[in-house]
Amino acid sequence: MSINTANEIDIVKASSSKIDTVDFENLVFGNIFSDHMLTCDFRNGAWEKPVIKPYEPFLLDPSAKVFHYGQAIFEGMKAYKHEDESVWLFRPDQNWDRFNKSAERLAMPEIPSSIFIDGMKQLIDLERNWVKKGKGNTLYIRPFMIAIGSGVVAAPSTQYRFMIILSPAKSYYQGEVKVIIADHYSRAANGGIGAAKAAGNYSAQFYPTKLANEKGFQQIIWTDDATHTKLEEAGTMNVFFRINDTLYTAPTSERILDGVTRKSLIEIAKKQGIDVDVRSVLVSELVDAAKNGSLKEVFGAGTAAVVNPIVGFSYDDTYYELPKVENSFASQLKEKLTNLQYGLETDDFGWMVKV
């Protein structure tokens, strides 16, 4: 069945839904996908008509540029269901904007909001049953773009595919998160692509993260690659540090992803009267603060992980455990953010967008 909708998206519906086979209480992050996906190709200098159709594999030529030159970018978002069954997105304009910045940095075409945002809404509208009520339940949204043009010559593709796939998800990390402060490996170069949500930034972290995992740490907090003295961000989260009662986080830069959760938490914290200082925190400051007891909290912030308290960090082979804090900033901010997202508090910021 193919319906050409008002805003020019073709919809081909799946003949049946696999939703009844899914155990929504025991989800592994990013493992199960909903019945439909959106796909839209860029050819001859223009985006073609998007299609919503059954989730399925697709064919690519072995010489497709995405395989050889890593021309691939993505976004990570979530849909939330409120008590009245309505479905909402959180600041989708921010992700759309960042997607286009990533596209520019990777020499890929920008995409209009009529495809990125309106297409996403239509897809999610079709998949409303996949969004479950109750805090912690979400439908994770993965828009991405890959170079599908063929040819093994290191130059931008002329053909691209934009897709949106959906995966029901609970929280990203299970259990405690301990981190290592990077002192050799790095995530991003000055003048590199660290600020883009580019596929290549992630595989670059797998090996160092594996080494960290082997030592019993879940994540790495990256430092600047030139001196390894400034704390930057984690693999899929920005990072906040609470020293005494001030909340610090690094300014975004060419090397750091401009996280939507990060910028939202900064606004929420300020509104709550928390003292926020956006500046680079030095590794030496962190270690000193941990030693003299002024370091109260470290936490990660990102769409997938939401707000993720870090229980301790290792630097230079010494492990520093963080204190257990009553009424932590992390829990206050997480509460406020998720209340907004799940419609449990009025959205004074105007961040929520209805599907």
Add this chain to the structure above:
Amino acid sequence: MSINTANEIDIVKASSSKIDTVDFENLVFGNIFSDHMLTCDFRNGAWEKPVIKPYEPFLLDPSAKVFHYGQAIFEGMKAYKHEDESVWLFRPDQNWDRFNKSAERLAMPEIPSSIFIDGMKQLIDLERNWVKKGKGNTLYIRPFMIAIGSGVVAAPSTQYRFMIILSPAKSYYQGEVKVIIADHYSRAANGGIGAAKAAGNYSAQFYPTKLANEKGFQQIIWTDDATHTKLEEAGTMNVFFRINDTLYTAPTSERILDGVTRKSLIEIAKKQGIDVDVRSVLVSELVDAAKNGSLKEVFGAGTAAVVNPIVGFSYDDTYYELPKVENSFASQLKEKLTNLQYGLETDDFGWMVKV
């Protein structure tokens, strides 16, 4: 037709060849592929049996890790036909070794030489007609590995596909090559993946290269990302500088690809009695040498481009043109290297390997 050969590679032959449709005199680099490819999957912790079969597109899940996290590496090699119709590879062990180093850095499985080298030989043996005689004619070989496991969670895949595809090729660059010296954008971070032939390293260069192209330059010579004072390499070539009669090239490092052409030229140059100094050349040295006339040559070296003279460079908005040199090091070294590769001189180094 499926034949299980002695060394455990299944061969499925194409029903017909497309070779007669190819204009071997007018090839665009990396655009046309031979009739067959090799493919081999890694699952459950082991490499399965490789298959040589007709070149064709293949299916991947939209959540395949290569699309989202850029877990993808490759190599670039060439096959050469000698006058007696025999077909040869140039130092394939070096590419195999580098491929496995790239694999380790990207948390991908290493591949045995029985698949990488023996599989390659069998594939090329089947495609001998695609290797044309005469200097400049080659069959470009592209081994690559991609993460095919599904799931949108930033962690290494458990499933991979190794493939070899073949493309008849003449030279990579046509016309003059002018370069810009990087003063803002960078190719690689300290502690990053610059030394790996990882897909993500290439798309990262597309945007800055596009900016360079718009100013009339074909390539960028990258500098260290921290200070932009040290000359490193170009996008797909290592770089040599001749100041007076000494040949300089940067030492390989975490940021620089350990090029097979580079290391071979160093050996050839030394044998020819050329004074070679492997050390970082500063941008300021290059500019000074250009100004005082001691800079005689700059050239790139890589499998695709072979030895590629650079006619001038731009730094800080000033363009420095290189002199035209009689009997240049670039042409001497290229002559010697290609003579070896095409069997026109005895291979004292023992670099050539017969298919």
